Amino acid sequence: MSERKIGIIMNGVTGRMGMNQHLMNAIAGIRRDGGVALADGTRLVPDPILVGRDAERLEGVARRAGVDKWSTDLDVVLSDAAYPVYFDAVTTAARVANVHRAIAAGKHIYCEKPTAENFADALSLYTAAKQKGVKHGVVADKLWAPGMFKLRQLVQSGFFGKVLMVRIEGCYWVFEGDLQPPQRPSWNYRKADGGGMILDMMPHYFYMLEAMNGRPLDIVCHADTLVKKRWDERGKPYAADADDSLMAISRLEGGAMAQIMSSWCVRVRTEDIIVMQVDGTDGSAVAGLAHCWTQRREATPKGQWSLDVAEPVDYYRDWQKIPETAPYKNAFRTQWELFLKHVVEGGEFPWNLRAAAAGVQYAEASTASWRDRRWIDLPAVPA
Numbered sequence: 001m002s003e004r005k006i007g008i009i010m011n012g013v014t015g016r017m018g019m020n021q022h023l024m025n026a027i028a029g030i031r032r033d034g035g036v037a038l039a040d041g042t043r044l045v046p047d048p049i050l051v052g053r054d055a056e057r058l059e060g061v062a063r064r065a066g067v068d069k070w071s072t073d074l075d076v077v078l079s080d081a082a083y084p085v086y087f088d089a090v091t092t093a094a095r096v097a098n099v100h101r102a103i104a105a106g107k108h109i110y111c112e113k114p115t116a117e118n119f120a121d122a123l124s125l126y127t128a129a130k131q132k133g134v135k136h137g138v139v140a141d142k143l144w145a146p147g148m149f150k151l152r153q154l155v156q157s158g159f160f161g162k163v164l165m166v167r168i169e170g171c172y173w174v175f176e177g178d179l180q181p182p183q184r185p186s187w188n189y190r191k192a193d194g195g196g197m198i199l200d201m202m203p204h205y206f207y208m209l210e211a212m213n214g215r216p217l218d219i220v221c222h223a224d225t226l227v228k229k230r231w232d233e234r235g236k237p238y239a240a241d242a243d244d245s246l247m248a249i250s251r252l253e254g255g256a257m258a259q260i261m262s263s264w265c266v267r268v269r270t271e272d273i274i275v276m277q278v279d280g281t282d283g284s285a286v287a288g289l290a291h292c293w294t295q296r297r298e299a300t301p302k303g304q305w306s307l308d309v310a311e312p313v314d315y316y317r318d319w320q321k322i323p324e325t326a327p328y329k330n331a332f333r334t335q336w337e338l339f340l341k342h343v344v345e346g347g348e349f350p351w352n353l354r355a356a357a358a359g360v361q362y363a364e365a366s367t368a369s370w371r372d373r374r375w376i377d378l379p380a381v382p383a
């Protein structure tokens with residue numbers, strides 16, 4: 001079996017997503033398993049070089065990931081033809097400049113979402129990549145979480161008939177940082193540093209809705225900062241001024257209505273941290289990240305609507321769990337494998353800088369709707 005290496009510049013791997021998901025779970029996992037199988041039987045093996053600002057931390061991360069190359073000089077690495085792919089998981093505010101530099105150097109791009117803090121910048125990345133002729137992809141990990149993947153298969157199979165309603169709930173409690181360490185970096189809660197629930201999550205919700213065959217056509221959104229004091233990584237209190245909660249409504253292509261509720265200030269009492277319910281004429285499904293349940297039209301129980309007796313119907317009973325037919329695979333790794341194959345074999349890769357720009361547009365329109373208290377239309381991003 002022949003082997004082929006592909007050099008990847010990985011920037012931002014001392015951070016939470018870059019290190020845990022992209023380096024350890026995805027790239028180190030693929031290397032450990034001998035690479036990605038290509039159509040001709042060749043194994044494509046990632047050959048990463050880690051890039052960042054802190055040499056000591058980089059060296060530690062590289063050692064733990066079994067990687068022997070790292071650098072603090074992005075320009076030098078970008079000029080090295082041994083690395084045709086640039087990956088970026090730095091903070092959102094620092095992404096646009098880095099990715100433009102990588103495009104100018106002729107690198108294929110793979111990066112975290114949101115690609116930019118505003119639509120104009122996100123679009124400029126897509127335009128630049130198109131003009132330079134490089135391949136590009138953006139993380140849309142929720143699509144490969146097993147529960148959501150099963151939901152997408154239901155759409156593809158025509159299970160729902162006509163989709164009528166889509167509901168997304170993405171809520172959990174993020175510790176303030178005084179009693180327990182916070183699960184997320186403090187910049188997420190400071191507006192000036194690119195933080196905020198809208199910018200963080202609306203790009204995810206956009207591609208999740210689009211995957212239900214329903215590009216959002218418009219949006220009305222209300223958001224707020226509900227927890228106003230948090231403690232940072234060093235235990236220092238700070239004023240949280242970025243939105244941490246939102247409620248939004250969109251009309252979807254195809255006529256369905258969509259509702260999104262998302263918050264870092266809600267305690268979980270649902271199936272999962274992100275839950276998506278789709279109701280159609282022929283059936284309904286509810287998916288968390290891990291699992292998915294369905295209820296067909298013929299199996300729909302009758303609601304009783306009585307205030308005089310306790311509800312006799314157990315509404316959880318008549319749902320059928322979709323069985324596991326494949327091992328649970330890390331969603332970030334699954335998308336990485338598809339992207340690497342796309343770089344060397346070609347073919348479609350729809351989760352690109354254009355799709356990501358539409359997600360940033362959704363976030364920008366959400367903020368504008370909240371600020372101006374009005375509906376905002378969402379024109380399709382031109383190809």
Ligand SMILES: NC(=O)c1ccc[n+]([C@@H]2O[C@H](COP(=O)([O-])OP(=O)(O)OC[C@H]3O[C@@H](n4cnc5c(N)ncnc54)[C@H](O)[C@@H]3O)[C@@H](O)[C@H]2O)c1
Nearest residue numbers: 012013014015016017018089090091092094112113114185
């Ligand atoms: N796909 C997902 O589900 C998901 C989840 C969370 C975050 N994200 C996105 O991933 C990105 C990183 O988020 P995180 O939670 O890992 O953040 P983090 O703060 O843990 O990590 C940020 C990384 O960027 C580096 N960095 C910070 N400022 C920089 C600068 N000015 N120049 C160069 N590097 C800089 C840091 O050293 C660190 O390596 C964000 O864009 C975020 O929106 C995606």
